[in-house]
Amino acid sequence: MYLDEYLEALKNEISIDESFYSMWEERPDSFGFLPRPMVWIGANKNRKALLNFLGRLLKSLWLGGGGILFFLFKFLKFLFLVSLASKKLNIVRGYSEYAIAFSARALDIIVPPITSHRPTIWITFPWCKPKRIVGDVYCVTTILSVVDVFKVLVLAIRSVYGVNRLGYREWVLQTYSAFEWFVARLAIRKLGGGSIIIAEHFDRWAVLAGFAAEQFKRLDLHQMKKSTTLTLVQHGILRSASEGGSSKLAFRIPSQIRSVDCLYVYDQESADIFINEVVQAEEKPPKVIIRPPQIKLVKLDEDKPRILFVGHSLCERFHLNLYLALKRCDVSAVFYYKPHPLIPCSDAIRYAGWKVIDGRTEFPAADLLISYPSTLVTEYRICGVSSIVHGLNADENEVETVVRDVVKALVLVKH
Incomplete structure (x- = not known):
């Protein structure tokens, strides 16, 4: 099975x-x-x-x-x-709500009011060790x-x-991922049901959680046990990251996520994508709760316009060429670069000359974003910061156009 x-x-x-x-x-x-x-x-x-x-x-x-x-x-x-x-299995099974830290990103996203007033614990894994976490924590090695x-x-x-x-x-x-996947699957099986919360969309971990919830619900029908629910919390933008960013996934989901009871999403567009493309259709559709992403901006002491590049490994060459082109044009600005939280940037990017902002929860105040279709575009827009958005597959032929767009945008920035 x-x-x-x-x-x-x-x-x-x-x-x-x-x-x-x-x-x-x-x-x-x-x-x-x-x-x-x-x-x-x-x-x-x-x-x-x-x-x-x-x-x-x-x-x-x-x-x-x-x-x-x-x-x-x-x-x-x-x-x-x-x-x-x-071994702490008996203790772990005494809880009614479980937040599963398949990735470090989940620790930043699964927070109250997503977690309820009921006793909640984190289930963690040796390959994803939390540096800071609030609440009771149990690694799968104890289960x-x-x-x-x-x-x-x-x-x-x-x-x-x-x-x-x-x-x-x-x-x-x-x-290559099989060993860790089966570790997680056998560990979650031992929870015995309850409210399960994850921050995955449609990858192997989300599929795992769906199968586990489905198994628990079958047991709930035959035994007097705690009721199982599965809550999926959005952690990033869903629409296509290619040129134009259409309001759909850029790929097909062959294995839709089963037994989802609740969705925490950024907006109605995201809810539609989840329901139509990601979540398996059930008799009772999942409850949808719209919760826009929020970040806290850190003001750095700068007297020039601030441009933040939102990085991704697929865009590194494009971003580097664009940055060098802006420098050649004597664009008067302070440049920041924020790497993708799960993919470290290359040395060529790190030492290019801009200020690299590491850390999943550190976000500098900026006057303009240059980004692929990222969650940060939405988060900065809520803070009143405009963005120039390009595709993940942007190439060198687009550099000149984006330079002109940046120059026009900076005219509106007052310092």
């Missing part, structure tokens, strides 16, 4: 990766079907031959036993953590047993060869 669920989750991951390859007018086979192109393709598009060779080599090694060795290493490491942790870890190993190894059933043999490297 769990293997089938993971393979369903992989369908979404593959669809997302295919969309990023397509955005760059490339085919996955040209890069050896390497996963997660959104992280690396922007800076490595010209290394197609090398990456194609690397991808195909890794795939051969993975199928030839490399995948098993990879999971054995993770197994030994995780087994050590589980054997050291004191899982040694036997569970052996089960995870078996399932992870089976997933390497299970992708053949999907007809996705070429995408076998996607199974």
